[in-house]
Amino acid sequence: MKKSHLILLTILSIFSICKLNAQNATNNKINWMTFEEAVKLNETNPKKIFIDVFTDWCGWCTKMDQTTFTDKNVVAYMNENFYAVKFNAEQAEPIEFSGYTFTNKNPNGARKGTHELAQALLQGKMSYPSYVFMNENNQLITTVPGYIEAYNFLYILKYFGSDAFKTQSWEEYFKRAQ
Numbered sequence: 680m681k682k683s684h685l686i687l688l689t690i691l692s693i694f695s696i697c698k699l700n701a702q703n704a705t706n707n708k709i710n711w712m713t714f715e716e717a718v719k720l721n722e723t724n725p726k727k728i729f730i731d732v733f734t735d736w737c738g739w740c741t742k743m744d745q746t747t748f749t750d751k752n753v754v755a756y757m758n759e760n761f762y763a764v765k766f767n768a769e770q771a772e773p774i775e776f777s778g779y780t781f782t783n784k785n786p787n788g789a790r791k792g793t794h795e796l797a798q799a800l801l802q803g804k805m806s807y808p809s810y811v812f813m814n815e816n817n818q819l820i821t822t823v824p825g826y827i828e829a830y831n832f833l834y835i836l837k838y839f840g841s842d843a844f845k846t847q848s849w850e851e852y853f854k855r856a857q
């Protein structure tokens with residue numbers, strides 16, 4: 680009887696450890712959502728929105744996904760302070776926002792077209808990857824282009840997430856934060 684209890688206890692321990700590891704793995708990922716989901720959530724629980732504007736062919740976009748966006752500090756801060764959106768600048772699906780339907784006029788061409796929402800968010804400065812920060816009222820704060828390592832990216836997230844951008848320049852903030 681004691682041997683069967685020991686086996687059962689061992690099995691339960693292994694199951695618990697596996698479940699805990701699976702939960703930790705899930706918690707170490709950014710909770711990406713669609714633009715529409717973020718805007719909808721913002722109606723009932725306002726948060727800033729972070730948008731990763733990328734394309735499938737962008738090597739630096741992939742590097743951001745593999746490095747910066749897997750950093751545990753970036754993940755934790757992002758999930759707590761932002762609705763995080765992955766937005767393919769060449770996607771075909773239309774998006775309704777602020778009473779307007781944004782589309783991609785040439786989603787299937789030899790050279791894929793750019794989605795109108797990407798053009799609006801990036802204000803015509805089409806560079807990938809680019810990161811759009813919007814306030815709790817779905818209004819554009821700013822856009823930050825290019826690959827950024829996790830250590831520096833966390834400063835950027837905190838600058839906008841804490842509203843420091845409202846009272847001090849990036850240079851002042853960065854100097855104090857280091």
